[in-house]
Amino acid sequence: MIREMKISLPVQKLAYAIFFVVILSLVRGVTYSVEIGIALEAPMAILALTFCADTYTQEIVSRRSEVQRLYPMKKRVRAVYRRILVQELFLLALAIGGYGLFFLFQNPGTAGMGQDGLDSEMCRFLIYVAAIAVTLLFWGILSTLLACLFRNMWIGIGGCLLLWVLTNSSMGDRYLGRWNLFSYTYRSLENSGDPGWICGKIVCICIAVTAAAVLPEIIEKRG
């Protein structure tokens, strides 16, 4: 696992990801803490899709994939999954840290919140962690898949960005509603007890699981 960390988390990637979250927490204004999740979800999705696009394509660019074709498929796939896991865990930690940075830099209000139940600060934070984990997983795996399919990191990033633009919009919200990939961002803040937005996250999980299942086949076929 340490080697996977060294391979998929080089210093420059760590640096730009941390820089991105720090800048975001400084420039994206929030008034109430309930807005932090909304402020973070879509930008973190962009970070995940760019961050994970080179998970396997770095093997293609460096020609290591030509040697790895000779290795057992199981080992190769396990290594790719481990790299995705390492990157996703890092991004999740960063997303959690980013949540804290918003508090640190902007000291948002917590007005209108209860001390317990779904309105408590801790509960909102835990819901955010669950939602952002699914978001990161989805965009990370999708960009890895597209990049592998087309053997090009930029197509992975570009394809995902297109989907990001379509779904992270009022049009996406209008047509997809609670099934939108960004359902957490577009949920109703007034009615925080409505769990309808979970549908969108279930869609994300289903697509991510399918993508993860198809990934070995694509790596084998596309090398």
Place this chain on the structure above:
Amino acid sequence: MGIRIEDLTVTFKNKVAAIDHADLEIPKGIFGLLGENGAGKTTLMRVLTTVLSPTGGTVTLDGIPYREGNYDKIRRKIGYLPQEIDLYPGLSVQECLEYMGNLSGLSKQTARERIDYYLEKTSLSAHRRKKMRQLSGGMKRRVGLVQALLNEPEFLIVDEPTTGLDPEERIRIRNLLVDFSEGRTVLFSTHVVEDLAATCNQLAVMKKGKFLYAGSMRELLEQAEGHIWTCKAKDETTARELERKYHVSSKQYRGSELQIRLISELHPEIVCSPCEATLEDAYIYIANKK
């Protein structure tokens, strides 16, 4: 058994035939593949390592035909060093080789033992803690070769392994390949003629996707015998005149005169004497024979 190639054709999407109806048999031992840049050597190696599927023809390795269902069996028998490979820059030499050994299915213990052995053989032991990005081009090439040897494959395919190496390193790598070839097949592709002269008995010459020659080194030299000439030119103008008319394999100042080696099917129309062919002469003779 070795590798048998029959009527092999590889045509790219742009209709360029990188390999054009080629036939070849590669026996056990070290086998050289010689050819100019773009001759099709790398394409051939990519086919043999299953990176590329041929457009036509058949290839067998130890009697196993190259087809989808047999690829796993074939891949287990092969070690490969591509022409260009950039091994993990953020890992140390030891980590990189252990990682690749592990991916290839070796146990940790076996991988470590073999890494120690081959790092020693390639004089890299002292550099095992260095990051890959800190190594010189020649060192990276040697680490690349070690990764190809780690599995101790029955068929080792190396694409220009001596590129970027200094003379001592080249000799070391050549000797390592010769030692390794005992009881195995090593396909050694290069355009450095002297590397082949020092290692192989058997070789093939490729040009524009075709094999111009395949056989023993001795027979290749015999074919060129009687077509290599040496002569003297008084000045550079005369030398240039000769270069226009004939293939010149070497040109050297000897005092005030230029000594020139010419390759010509017939006796050149100047004062010259026949001389013994080197592999380089023979290669140029074969490559330019009409």
